[in-house]
C-alpha cells in the first residue's frame with residue numbers, strides 16, 4: 001500500500017518566530033551515516049539547528065533518535081558525514097569534545113549526584129575557587145559564590161519552586177531534579193542544549209515546569225534539541241519537528257504546518273512528506 005503524500009511545509013513558521021531563521025544555523029549535520037554491524041543506525045541524515053530555536057526530534061522506537069543525538073554530541077563517531085558548529089567544521093571524538101565546544105546533553109538518567117546539594121551539582125567538576133588566607137597558591141573552593149551563582153542560574157530559568165541552593169538534590173522532586181540538570185547544562189557558556197526525554201518520568205505539573213524552562217532556555221538564545229515521545233509536549237514547545245524513521249529523516253514539519261496525528265503518521269510511515277526540491 002503506498003503511503004499518502006503530504007505537502008512539505010516546513011517553512012510554516014509563525015511571524016513572531018521567523019527571525020530565528022534569518023541567521024545561519026548554529027549547528028549543521030550533513031549526511032551522517034553510522035552502522036553497527038549490519039544494522040544501519042543513520043543512513044545519511046541532515047539536521048540544521050538555529051539559535052533561539054527548539055527543534056524536536058521524534059520517531060518510533062529504534063528510528064535513530066538517540067543515535068543521531070549521540071553523533072552530534074560526541075558519544076558516537078559517525079562513519080561519514082560532517083558537522084559544523086557556527087559555520088566551522090568540527091569533529092567530536094568523545095562527549096568531552098562536544099561539551100568543550102558548547103554542546104551540553106541532559107540524558108534521561110540525570111548526571112546529578114543525589115547526596116550533594118544543588119549548588120555543588122551545578123558546579124560538579126567545574127568548581128570555582130577563590131584565593132585562600134595564604135593568597136593565590138592555596139585556592140579555596142568558593143562555596144558562597146557558587147551558591148549565589150547557582151541561585152541566579154536557577155532563577156533565570158524561571159524555577160521558583162527551588163529556593164535553597166544548599167538543599168540536597170535527593171530531597172527534590174523529579175521535575176526539580178530535571179531543572180537542576182538543565183540549569184547545569186545551560187550555565188556554562190553552552191550554545192546548544194540537548195534534552196533527552198526531559199518529561200518522561202514527570203507528572204503534569206512538573207512537566208509544565210520543565211516545558212516552561214525549555215521556553216526560557218530558548219529565549220536566552222540557546223539552541224535546544226528536544227528528543228521526546230510525548231507529542232503534546234512537542235507540539236507545545238517545538239519550533240520545528242525533525243521526524244526520524246528507520247535511520248533516516250522522514251521530514252521536518254512544524255506544529256503549525258501539521259497536526260499531531262500527521263506527525264505520528266509520518267513517524268510510522270502511514271503518510272509521507274513530499275521530498276524537498
Ligand SMILES: Nc1ncnc2c1ncn2[C@@H]1O[C@H](COP(=O)(O)OP(=O)(O)OP(=O)(O)O)[C@@H](O)[C@H]1O
Pocket residue numbers: 036039040041059060061062063064065066067068244
Ligand atoms: N551501540 C549500538 N550497537 C548496535 N546497534 C545500535 C547501537 N546503538 C544503536 N543501535 C541500533 O540503531 C538503531 C537506532 O537506535 P536508536 O537507539 O538511535 O533509536 P531511538 O530512535 O533512539 O529509539 P528509542 O525511542 O527506542 O530510544 C536501532 O536499530 C538500534 O538497535
